[in-house]
Amino acid sequence: MATVTDSASPTQPSDATPQHRYTADLAGRIEQRWQDRWSEEGTFDAPNPVGELAPDDDRSVPADKLFVQDMFPYPSGSGLHVGHPLGYIATDVFARYHRMQGHNVLHTLGYDAFGLPAEQYAVQTGTHPRTTTESNIANMKRQLRRLGLGHDERRSLATTDVDFYHWTQWIFLQIHGAWYDKDADKARTIAELEAELDSGERTLDDGRDWASLSAADKASAIDSYRL
Incomplete structure (x- = not known):
């Protein structure tokens, strides 16, 4: 009596990750590539009609303008917490919607660097407030960029920038x-x-x-x- 045998051996499972499997690491690399491209091409830069921030080419600037401004985070800690993106992502969705509708959307963010929280953080860490503030702002910018928010990075500011508080002082003097x-x-x-x-x-x-x-x-x- 003849015996029937399988000529092909069963495929053994492999522990190796497939080359193109969509993993969290791959997703992160894809996100960063797009974020780098957005920065290089100025995808979210809002052009001014005239001046230094006007388009370099003959592109027309949309007449319908929209300014979107989030509440400034306080750089009194080493980084953002989960409550920050809760609001920032919603604002970003709003800004992106109007940008796709053809509006010239200026969406940017600043850092409220003056005040008691920054001073207390400097005391706790034993570091000069300017040093801790600038370091924290740099880390927050990194975190915000990884969120993929559509900010015009050219217009980012901190309230400790001389070019900013010069005008708050000027306003106070006008009132005084x-x-x-x-x-x-x-x-x-x-x-x-x-x-x-x-x-x-x-x-x-x-x-x-x-x-x-x-x-x-x-x-x-x-x-x-x-x-």
């Missing part, structure tokens, strides 16, 4: 040097108020004689008018 004229229903400069008081065109609200006041009393009276 102004007062509200109820009669004119608008803000005017302190210099105009002093000129009107010196000329007698205006009198103090409390009835005191401006001309008879000492320099200190005049300064105190002026301060009561400031915004």
Whole structure:
């Protein structure tokens, strides 16, 4: 009696990972390649109509503009926590939707680097606040980039940048040097108020004689008018 045998031996399972198997490591490499390309090509750069940030070629800038700004993270820790992307991803979806609708979307992010948290973190680590802040910002930028968010990286800022807080100081000085004229229903400069008081065109609200006041009393009276 003839015996039937299988000529082919059964395939043995292999522990080797297939070359093109989609793994977390492969997904990460694909993501990074695209993120590198986005940065190199300025995919999410929002062009200005004119000036240094205007397009280099003849491309037209969409007339419909949209500015998307997230709340600045505090670089008072070594990195982001899971609560940060919870909001940032939702904002990114909103920005991407409008970008695909043809809007010129400016979506960027800054870092709120002043304040007590940054100071406390510096004390805890025994490092100068600027050193810890700049190091933490660099790490946060790395983490945000790996999330694949569509930020215009050229416009990123920190509140400790001189070019930024120069203007916050300027705004404060404009407010400090102004007062509200109820009669004119608008803000005017302190210099105009002093000129009107010196000329007698205006009198103090409390009835005191401006001309008879000492320099200190005049300064105190002026301060009561400031915004």
